[in-house]
């Protein structure tokens with residue numbers, strides 16, 4: 276029987292439609308993904324084309340004498356600009372702020388054809404360290420209220436450029452969705468005296484059915500009320516509100532965990548398009564006891580349709596428990612040297 280489940284943290288409802296249930300492996304991508312070349316002459320992110328991008332903010336390694344592994348550049352077509360001041364205007368029902376903000380692009384590798392799911396863990400750790408450096412720098416700017424770190428992989432996830440990259444957008448306002456989630460977490464803390472995410476993690480670790488992987492510092496799980504198939508959250512086991520609080524050893528552990536989750540999706544579901552994003556306390560709320568940062572990986576296997584837009588509820592056709600069991604069984608170590616995806 277189908278079931279409506281409520282997300283403990285967001286209070287959002289989701290229809291787990293087991294009547295239309297699909298076996299996890301049926302969700303694998305069936306269309307052929309075009310194999311990319313390691314170098315594309317007109318790609319602005321390929322080595323040798325650095326002059327096609329705005330001047331870089333940082334590069335790894337820092338020396339200009341050696342080839343770079345990763346670069347951070349301002350987005351050439353930035354949604355927001357750091358050149359204007361965030362002046363707020365309120366005219367009766369019309370409210371606005373000047374388009375102030377920061378929009379960085381992180382070019383993750385010089386290799387146009389590299390796939391994050393198959394990268395060495397040390398490369399992944401380097402990318403996460405860049406996120407943290409930029410997160411820390413942007414947190415110091417008092418004009419910035421919210422920093423969103425994300426990656427889009429594949430056209431269904433909204434990528435316009437094939438070269439592997441991720442992005443950071445910092446805004447002078449906090450969205451209603453983030454604000455409301457914060458308020459739920461604060462209310463829970465006031466009522467029960469504990470972080471609702473720490474409580475949920477403890478219960479999930481006891482129950483085990485939705486756990487995908489556990490490492491020294493992180494837990495990866497399928498949400499009980501997952502809005503979409505295989506939506507996987509990675510939580511730090513230590514209570515911390517902000518991604519900026521992550522330690523050096525936690526970064527290395529997160530790199531292994533994230534790479535392993537992406538590899539499970541890559542091998543298990545034939546390289547699906549996906550987004551990931553880091554949900555962290557807004558800059559003004561660093562160190563709070565009631566919010567817990569996490570990384571959310573969302574494979575784009577289904578599309579939003581009229582019901583989702585009209586009701587704000589999602590229909591998920593894969594049981595989160597079945598998705599967790601499926602992902603647990605994808606043995607990425609055994610598949611490590613298989614660059615080619617098996618045809619589903």
Ligand SMILES: [Zn+2]
Pocket residue numbers: 314315318319320321386387438
């Ligand atoms: Zn390229």
Ligand SMILES: [Zn+2]
Pocket residue numbers: 470471472473474513514515566567
């Ligand atoms: Zn917590």
